[in-house]
Amino acid sequence: MKRTEIATIGEFGLIQHLTEKIELKNSTTLKGVGDDAAVLDYKDKLTLVTTDLLLEGVHFDLMYVPLKHLGYKSAVVNFSDIYAMNGRPKQITVSLGLSKRFSVEDLETFYEGLQLACSIYGVDLVGGDTSASLTGLTISITCIGEVEKGKEIYRSGAKETDLICVSGDLGAAYMGLQLLEREKQIYKGEADFTPDFEGKEYLLERQLKPEARKDIIESLEKAGIQPTAMIDISDGLSSELLHISQESKVGCQIYEDRIPIDFQTAAMAEEFNMNLVTAALNGGEDYELLFTVPLSLHEQILEMKGVSVIGHITKASFGNYLIGRDGGEVKLKAQGWNSLA
């Protein structure tokens, strides 16, 4: 494969090379890459802003994450935060810290992934910063989106008796990561080795190429359902539920047997001898939507494809609990990031 050193085209050359083919799609984008700031016109809508920092060795391992997938995922995880406010992502800025290890072709591949995500989700790439790095790859993405006034959904709106709903299924991305980590260990030990991913494609896809739930936001709108609180699941169901409880000053009860889990996730937990519920509660990186709706919408929500009702909101004094298959109660705990521990 061709390898062009970044030094041969320089900073300005690199930015121009990577961004020259970008076509702006949104009427809110007046000016994208190429000035001191992007210029946006949000007229009478609200502007949403979210940001994510991804660091090599902490958030991704280039040994098993292809650069194109990394570009795609870096964009999608930000879109997910905008959908979690009931918004629509419209623009992103992308900042990269690059060591000499990366070639112009590597960055083209990364940008292909980024632009594929932007194209599928209708988002414009409007700016960024490219810089040398002494160590690995640093990716910082900020996403800007819009929402009609009064339609924005915070974490703080859940009310007692509201139903707790979740889209898709949980724990698969975490299992995908375990799978990749295992194969990496095996690979380090032997040279002639073909990874055995058959029947586990879904887990890999969920880890390497996650999607944001644009479809669920659109379905909710079509059904005329305005959730009372919403968050996306990036750190695990348990952690996100506690955010809603804390911000809404309520408690919650969810039921183990209602947590949606894919067959491949369950089979993999069995094979790895891991606790399936723990993976679903604390695995993270699912990028599904967790939201609450008034009890009166019970029938409507049951009719929605791809949404499961997993429990209900209680008084704050009742705390936050998982009711097991045997009827036992387990207190929910935040896991979150503990890489500094």
Added chain:
Amino acid sequence: MKRTEIATIGEFGLIQHLTEKIELKNSTTLKGVGDDAAVLDYKDKLTLVTTDLLLEGVHFDLMYVPLKHLGYKSAVVNFSDIYAMNGRPKQITVSLGLSKRFSVEDLETFYEGLQLACSIYGVDLVGGDTSASLTGLTISITCIGEVEKGKEIYRSGAKETDLICVSGDLGAAYMGLQLLEREKQIYKGEADFTPDFEGKEYLLERQLKPEARKDIIESLEKAGIQPTAMIDISDGLSSELLHISQESKVGCQIYEDRIPIDFQTAAMAEEFNMNLVTAALNGGEDYELLFTVPLSLHEQILEMKGVSVIGHITKASFGNYLIGRDGGEVKLKAQGWNSLA
């Protein structure tokens, strides 16, 4: 000094600790830190977005940059980009990658600097991301600002015969960096050493605690002057002038004897035996504003405090030149970032 390990309060604890005292100041900020995205209401104004990535060892050296100054500077360099569009900065998001080397107190100090800048410039800190890092400190800041429709100023509006203006003076931040680097080298050699910064305070201040030219933007507005093109000087006068020429499809002539240079900068260049004009043209980090105005505003612009007219815009075919004190012409060259070379 007290040292609290970040691990003792965890990710969510850290974010809460650092952001709990933040008071929102702008009517455009509906919701700041604490949800999936910040919510902003820009009504009938345009939204501006800019972003900067700062990496330890590349953009700053913690051996001589105090964390409070680093926080201040990280915010200000982003504000400068918004002013360069003739806008007003209103919100920032701050993402940090942190190694175990940093304590909670270190981050408090960094945030003090950030919040001081936000307070002086009237900006709300509305979100961010905090993450573990395997190596040094990573800082990614995105700034959002507003500008009245029709008042935004691009790099592309300069016209033939326009006057080229620059605020403040140039080259001092670069000299400040040379000074700090020299003291660092000396410090490495001997233990009992007091840095000799007397009479060089301005150079250090320009490097360690730069300001964005809010005052110039306000003066221009008060005087009713709408520049035709504008950019802030982060990579050096030469490089930024070429951006204006390229985007506006024009050429330029500037005069060596008109480039504003402070006395301390000149004295330091003498002491270091460095070329003063090179420092002023290519030094960078000045965060002054470079702009063009119609020739008809000549008298008005000469009356403005803190602004120098350094040349004029020509036809593109005339190229981009510095006219020396002796009348000789030197072609302007882009320097930009070459740390990957």
